[in-house]
Amino acid sequence: MGKPKTLLFVGAHPDDETFGIGGTLAQYATAGVKVFYACATRGEAGTVEHQDMDGYASIGDMRWAELQCAAQVLGLAGVIHIGYRDSGMAGSENNQHPEALAMAPIDEVAGRIVEIIRELKPDVVITHDAGGGYGHPDHIAIHNATVKAFYSAGDSKQYPEASPVFQPHKLYFGVRPHGFMKLMVRLMPLFGHNPRRFGRNKDIDLTRIVDVDYPVHAVIRLSKHSIEIRDKAAACHTSQGGGRIRPGPFRILRIVERLQGQRDCFMRAYPSPTSHREKDLFEGISQ
Ligand SMILES: [Zn+2]
DSSP states (O other): OOOOOEEEEEESSTTHHHHTTHHHHHHHHHTTOEEEEEEEEOOTTOOOOGGGGTTOSSHHHHHHHHHHHHHHHHTOSEEEEEEEBOOOSTTSGGGGOTTBGGGSOHHHHHHHHHHHHHHHOOSEEEEEOTTHHHHOHHHHHHHHHHHHHHHHTTOTTSSTTSSSOOOOSEEEEEEOOHHHHHHHHHHHHHTTOOTTSBSTTSOBOHHHHHTOOOOOOEEEEOOHHHHHHHHHHHHHOGGGTTTSOOOHHHHHHHHHHHHHOSEEEEEEEESOOOSOOBSOTTTTOOO
């Protein structure tokens, strides 16, 4: 028996592990894979309601507690804080905070991720797509740093001060299928919503996302059980609207999700993809 299969998701905020690819993480954890979440920030720049802050000294404390709750529901083996501060959306004041992820040099962020990779020894690493899903500067920063870290972790000349080298087998980016976003952007105006002003803070321009068409190299079909777990984990993120009756646009998102089937899509960055579409992120890895 070799070491257990291990998967590492590197993301930006508490809730990216659930709202993005929570179903996939839950499905692998249920199958006995050790699933870790390395989260760059504590979500300090999130918008929250006053009543959700009860008992917490800061937004970061509250959102980290929500993440612990979600991690337990998803069955994660561990959550690691990479050590930065939420930069907020592009152009916000939080971008300039000295501890903001957006202010950190990519080599430094990558170095911290290298350390985590060398310690946890994941077979598979997943992160945000190059456009950061919807253009969030933290998602983009984490994408860039994780790509650098992935290729550096197995090279003893890179970051020699971190623990012994380890090279993961595969690197994926979580992506939304193109048709999905297109349909969403088409449906929203029919329900009286503006696709350029999506999200809790109305700062997400969905039409920008539609312009980018990432290739899909792996599709994970989610079991009913995994979807239930993901939805339960979403309820942990109360401050971010998880588990509440969602306003209009989120209901459209649910309808579109149902039309598209419940699945998570991934673009494979390494090894170079072929025309074969994978159904398992661990395909081809012998333990
Ligand atoms: Zn995020």
